Amino acid sequence: MLCLGIESTAHTFGCAVVDKTSRVLADARDVYRAPEGKGIHPREASRHHIEASADVLKQALESAGASMKDVDIIGYSAGPGLGPCLRVGAVVARTLAGYHKKPLVPVNHALGHIELGAMLTGARDPLVLLVSGGHTMILAFSYGRWRVFGETLDITVGQLLDQFGRAMGFASPCGSRIEELAGQSGEYTQLPYVVKGNDVSFSGLLTAAIRLAEKSDVPSVCYSLQETSFAMLAEAVERALSFTGKKEMMIVGGVSANRRLAAMLASACERQESRFYACPIKFAGDNGAQIAWTALLDYSATKNKVAVKDASVTQSWRLDTVDVAWRG
Template sequence: MLCLGIESTAHTFGCAVVDEKGRILSDARAVYRAPEGKGIHPREASRHHIEASHGVLKEALSQAGAGMKDIDLVGYSAGPGLGPCLRVGAVVARTVAGYHKKPLVPVNHALGHIELGAALTGASDPLVLLVSGGHTMILAFLEKRWRVFGETLDITIGQLLDQFGRAMGFASPCGGRIEKLASESSGQYLHLPYVVKGNDVSFSGMLTAAVKLASTSKMADVCYSLQETSFAMLAEAVERALSFTGKKEMMIVGGVSANKRLAQMLEMACERQASRFFACPIKYAGDNGAQIAWTAILDYKKTKKAVKIPDAFATQSWRLDTVDVAWR
């Protein structure tokens, strides 16, 4: 079985072909780049996706050495995400599946991050930290659903990094630039609000304080302190969740999982709890079509459920803990 996966939740329009053994046969992407100091404008990003969609789809099929006649299934990211961007992906998926008479499977984007991460790392029953521009959640699987053991109370860790970076005039996404600047710091820590409530975290106060500090302190030291404080909050919440759940595996997925310092902190937390640490490979940490294709395969093989072409949907708000997972 070959599945074409289409991803379009935010700045990335991606297509990939994956087989039923989890082999990624192709991975093509086009990324919308916002002007420096600006965030993702949904209308502009969706326009980018419209213009890029044909070329990305063609490239994905070419890399896989396949045509649509070889594709057995089409999966698409149905949410959560930016409405205009989601709708572009849904329209492309509907068009391709309808014209070529292929089953169409809607996929929860967050679930895609987890399932591809598990496939690529070999984690079987992990506590998961999902960290990206759209998510900051600590999750464990129980009775056919991913259950939330902690999450952000306001902005996500990805939003913290991006909003701080944009305030400094950086181009989005800003995480890589902040990580580089943090590595250039002498280790001078600047006090920032540390807010952990149970297993939940709050970053909005830290954002305000960091922006204010940037006007009087070295940028490298502010970036260092921003990372150290926010990542320590996440590591504390994860370690508490590991202790509570007794999980012997911990996996980090999502775009922010590419940050080496965050991974280092989490590894130390896992060592203290005698848990194995898994991190999604950097190449697939960000949004991509492979996560959608693989999750669609898992779903369809187990349930044989597909949506009728006219009923294909896209929803900006689709919480992961509302999704039934039949294949685990």
């Protein structure tokens, strides 16, 4: 059984083909690049997706050695995300499903990060830290859903890095550039550290870091920003591990590619005698494989699908509202 997954929640338009034996047969992507110092403009990103969609789809099918006749299911990212971008992916998915008479499965983007990460790492029952431009959440699976044990109270850690980076004139996404600069310094300056229970707050940290950069060198501010924000996340994760008793911990999402954050979490897991898993960097960011694999799991377990005319998107589709029938 083959599933074509279409991802279009933000800056990435991706198509991937995954089979029921957990093989990613193809993963094609094209990323919208914002001008330096600017963030993602939804209208411009959606225009990029429209222009890139045909080539990305063709590349994915050719890489998989398949045609639309071979595809059994089509999954698409139905939210959360940027409305104009989500709608491009939904239109492509609806068109393909309607013309080729294929089952159409809407997928929660955040759930896709988790399920693909679990498939690639082998994690079975982990505490999950989902960190990206759109999410900062600590989750554990219980009674048919992923339950939130902690989250951001304002902006996400991905937004923290991107907004700081844009203030420094970097092009979004800014995480890799900040990580590079942080590696050039070891000078720490104290910044606001806000953890409330298992929740975190980054807005005050962002303001303080931007002000500090006006009178200090940027690499040292990047170092301090990373150390502070990642320590906050590590504290909240370690507390959640102690509370839940989970013996596995997995990090997924675009920010999971940061090696310093992974190192801090690995130390927390060691203290709690939990095994640490990190989604492979290649699949840390948004991609079609996360949509294809989750759609395949969903359809195999429930035969869940939507009629082409009813296929819609939801910009604010929370992960903890999604029923997950394929997990015990």
